[in-house]
Amino acid sequence: MVQITLGVDGMMCGMCEAHVNDAVRSVADVVKVTSSHSKNQTVIIAEEEPSVDKVKAAIEATGYKVTSCESKPYQKKGLFSFGK
Numbered sequence: 772m773v774q775i776t777l778g779v780d781g782m783m784c785g786m787c788e789a790h791v792n793d794a795v796r797s798v799a800d801v802v803k804v805t806s807s808h809s810k811n812q813t814v815i816i817a818e819e820e821p822s823v824d825k826v827k828a829a830i831e832a833t834g835y836k837v838t839s840c841e842s843k844p845y846q847k848k849g850l851f852s853f854g855k
Contacts, residue, residue, distance in 0.1 A: 772802070772847070775815040775823065778839035779830060782808035787835070794829040798822075811838075816845055 782788055788806035791813055795804045799821035806813040815826070820842060827837045 772845040773817055773820045774843055774845035775817070775820070775826075776839075776841045777813045777815070777826070777830070777837050778811055779806065779813050779835050780811055780838050781835040782806060782811065784808060790833050791830055791835060794833045795826055798825045798829045 779791060782791060785808070787808055791806045792804045795801060795813065795815060799815065799817060800819075801815050801817045801821070803816040804813065813830070815821070823840055823842070827840070830837050
């Protein structure tokens with residue numbers, strides 16, 4: 772699994788977050804996507820890394836600006852992973 776963190780400028784409220792999340796879901800097969808207007812970021816968790824260019828284009832088509840992109844392996848945190 773992979774976690775992609777995108778810096779997104781222009782989100783002002785919860786509806787903006789929902790628009791960005793819907794845009795991501797429309798172009799990528801994701802396990803989870805969450806956006807935060809207070810942190811100016813969107814976090815995508817997917818089984819396989821989606822096309823970052825497609826994701827950026829979809830977000831920017833809704834009127835927001837992608838300012839950064841960071842990708843790293845994602846390891847699910849479970850109840851019994853404490854202390855490992």
